[in-house]
Amino acid sequence: MSQPSTAPGKALFKQTDVLAGLVFMAIGAGAYYLTWDLSMGSLLMVGSGFMPHVVAALLFLFGAGIFIGGVRKSGAVVEISSLRPLIAVTLCIAAFAITLERIGLIPAVLIVVALSTLAGAKANLIPLAAVGIVLALLCTVIFIWGAKLPIEAGPF
Numbered sequence: 001m002s003q004p005s006t007a008p009g010k011a012l013f014k015q016t017d018v019l020a021g022l023v024f025m026a027i028g029a030g031a032y033y034l035t036w037d038l039s040m041g042s043l044l045m046v047g048s049g050f051m052p053h054v055v056a057a058l059l060f061l062f063g064a065g066i067f068i069g070g071v072r073k074s075g076a077v078v079e080i081s082s083l084r085p086l087i088a089v090t091l092c093i094a095a096f097a098i099t100l101e102r103i104g105l106i107p108a109v110l111i112v113v114a115l116s117t118l119a120g121a122k123a124n125l126i127p128l129a130a131v132g133i134v135l136a137l138l139c140t141v142i143f144i145w146g147a148k149l150p151i152e153a154g155p156f
Contacts, residue, residue: 014077015070015074015075015076015077016070016075016076016077017066017067017069017070017073017075018067018070018071018075019070020063020066020067020070021063021064021065021066021067021068021069021070022063022067023063024059024060024062024063024066024067025059025060025063025064025067026063027059027063028056028057028058028059028060028061028062028063029056029060031052031055031056031059032052032053032056032057032060035049035052035053035056037049038052038053040053084118084119085119085120087118088115088116088118088119089116089119091115091118092112092115092116095108095111095112095115096108096109096111096112099111100151101152103154103155104151104152104153104154104155104156105136105139105140105143105144105151105152105153105154106136106139106140106153106154107154107155109132109135109136109139110132110133110136113128113131113132113135114128114132140153
């Protein structure tokens with residue numbers, strides 16, 4: 001299997017490493033911008049902006065490294081054959097955000113697992129139900145009982 005050839009500059013921004021680097025750099029720069037007003041503090045008394053600034057800067061630098069590596073070598077080209085998986089994942093994230101506080105963690109996880117079938121071609125109900133139940137139980141154990149997050153398990 002041969003790698004797709006890319007002419008210099010022609011398909012540069014379609015290469016996976018170049019795009020991934022740009023995404024990381026954009027997220028890092030955006031996070032740094034959003035936390036600009038937070039105090040860095042000092043090494044003896046760190047402020048509320050210390051960790052967000054450090055993580056944002058590291059994310060930006062990590063992205064820059066990936067970007068430079070992608071520019072220096074010819075890599076795989078991003079090919080989007082269908083927007084269906086992207087839309088399904090976005091819908092799952094939105095559904096989880098909307099339903100978590102309203103109906104609780106267990107129903108929210110079950111809804112997300114059910115909606116995830118939209119990303120694929122065919123869904124098998126028995127494994128899907130098993131995955132939903134196991135994920136809902138694991139999330140309950142980890143986040144509600146273990147981490148003691150102030151999340152309701154459900155409306156029951």
